[in-house]
Amino acid sequence: xxxxxYDFEGETAIVTGGSxxxxxxxARRFGEAGATVVVADVRAEPKGKGGxxxxxxxxxxxxxxxxxxxxxDPAAVESLVEGAREFGGVDIMVNNAGIFRGAPLLETDTDxxxxxxxxxxxxxxxGTRAAATDMLDREEPGTVVNTASISSEFAQAGHAAxxxxxxxxxxxxxxxxLELAGRGIRVNAVAPGAVATGIGSGGEEYSIPxxxxxxxxxxxxxxxxxxxxxxxxxxLASEDASFVxxxxxxxxxxxxxx
Ligand code: NAD
Numbered sequence: 001x002x003x004x005x006y007d008f009e010g011e012t013a014i015v016t017g018g019s020x021x022x023x024x025x026x027a028r029r030f031g032e033a034g035a036t037v038v039v040a041d042v043r044a045e046p047k048g049k050g051g052x053x054x055x056x057x058x059x060x061x062x063x064x065x066x067x068x069x070x071x072x073d074p075a076a077v078e079s080l081v082e083g084a085r086e087f088g089g090v091d092i093m094v095n096n097a098g099i100f101r102g103a104p105l106l107e108t109d110t111d112x113x114x115x116x117x118x119x120x121x122x123x124x125x126x127g128t129r130a131a132a133t134d135m136l137d138r139e140e141p142g143t144v145v146n147t148a149s150i151s152s153e154f155a156q157a158g159h160a161a162x163x164x165x166x167x168x169x170x171x172x173x174x175x176x177x178l179e180l181a182g183r184g185i186r187v188n189a190v191a192p193g194a195v196a197t198g199i200g201s202g203g204e205e206y207s208i209p210x211x212x213x214x215x216x217x218x219x220x221x222x223x224x225x226x227x228x229x230x231x232x233x234x235x236l237a238s239e240d241a242s243f244v245x246x247x248x249x250x251x252x253x254x255x256x257x258x
Contacts, residue, residue, distance in 0.1 A: 006234045009034035011142075012087040013237070014080060016040045016071050016127065017097030020047040021197030022147065024056075025226035026094055026233045031057035031064055033234060036087045040069035040080050041097065047198030063087075071097045071123035072115070081130040091142035092237045093131035095124045098147060098165075100199050105160040116161040121168035128176045132185050141184030145236045146173050148189040148248055150255050170248055177246030186245040188236040193252025196223040220253030 013030040017023035018039035024046055031037045037057055044052045044066050057064035065087075069080045084090040098120045101112055128144050135142050151163040152170035169189060177187040229251045235241055236249060250256045 006033045006238045006240075008092070008234075008237070010088075011091040012036045012038065012084050012089065013092035013094060014038040014040055014084055014090050014127075014131070015094040015096060016069065016077075016080075016123070017147075018053050018094075019043050019045065019066075021199060022192060022195060022226045022229050023094070023096040024053045025230040026096065027053050027064070028057055028060075029230045029234055030092070030094075030237075031062035032060060034062070035092065037062065037064040038080070038084050038087070038090075039064060039066045040071070041066070042068065042070050044068065071095075071127065072118040074122070074126045077123060077126045078130045081127070081134050085134070089134055089138050089140060090131050091135075091140070093127055093142070093144045094147075094233060094237075095127040095144065095169075096147040097123060098199070100162050102158045102162065103160060104158050108160040113161045113164075116165045117168070120162070120165035121172065124169050124172045128172065128187060132176070132180055132183075135185055136183060143185065143237050144173075144176065144187040145233045146187070146189040148173065148191040150191055150193050150250070150252050152189075152191055152248065153256070173248065174246045181245055186236075186241070188241070188244060188247045188249065190229065190232045190236065191248045191250045191252065191256070192224065192229050193218050193250070193255040194223045195226055195229055197226055218253040218255045219258050222253065224251065224253060 013035040015027040018027040019041035039053045054064035054066045148169045149166040151166040173189040
């Protein structure tokens with residue numbers, strides 16, 4: 001099975017959370033497809049194997065840079081977008097960075113709720129707003145692809161902070177798509193199901209008590225490799241999706257339809 005190819009030569013893509021997991025795979029695919037990639041993350045090194053994403057892209061002959069960015073800090077996201085002017089300005093904004101913390105409602109404190117909301121959802125508002133403003137100022141409309149989740153629409157026990165943050169990503173995508181449709185900017189989201197990444201692999205961010213359940217209930221019966229999710233972002237950012245906006249593209253092994 002080959003991977004389909006896109007041509008993003010001459011375009012600049014910002015990928016938040018691009019050091020690990022889904023964001024790393026997305027950044028690498030955009031790099032392979034000729035885009036200049038700005039990898040934005042709180043950490044340069046991936047959680048798993050390999051060196052920094054921008055180095056991996058450069059090793060493959062692509063163009064990439066790393067910008068240390070905390071997406072829960074609006075000023076940092078704005079300066080990230082402004083910094084992309086060095087490469088001609090952002091054409092593709094991928095708001096992907098996110099964190100998970102599992103806790104039942106009765107044990108979810110407001111600090112945790114606020115932290116997940118700021119990192120997973122508010123960052124999408126700020127990233128979309130900053131990118132769209134910059135595109136309109138330059139009169140070069142581009143596209144935004146957000147990372148939603150099956151959690152955007154399907155609630156799970158133990159996800160009292162995470163699922164609402166991902167539901168907000170879905171609605172921010174739709175509102176932004178509506179408001180920007182007439183100005184040439186498309187806004188879409190990919191909604192992954194269970195993906196084998198570091199988001200649930202230990203450390204203080206993690207406890208997904210029922211990740212095994214998601215795996216079991218996904219009709220394909222397994223977690224995805226991040227590489228299997230990345231192509232959806234390229235499709236949504238490409239001209240092949242020129243009439244697609246406000247869409248939530250499930251890449252979930254059939255979870256949403258069963
Ligand atoms: P991951 O932990 O492998 O990667 C997330 C990346 O985001 C990491 O490199 C991390 O350093 C970075 N990050 C975390 N907080 C940040 C911050 N404040 N500012 C900048 N960068 C930050 O996880 P992943 O699974 O690849 O997650 C990527 C996105 O996919 C998240 O939005 C997540 O909610 C979503 N998602 C994941 C799954 C899954 O099963 N893995 C399913 C649906 C949706």
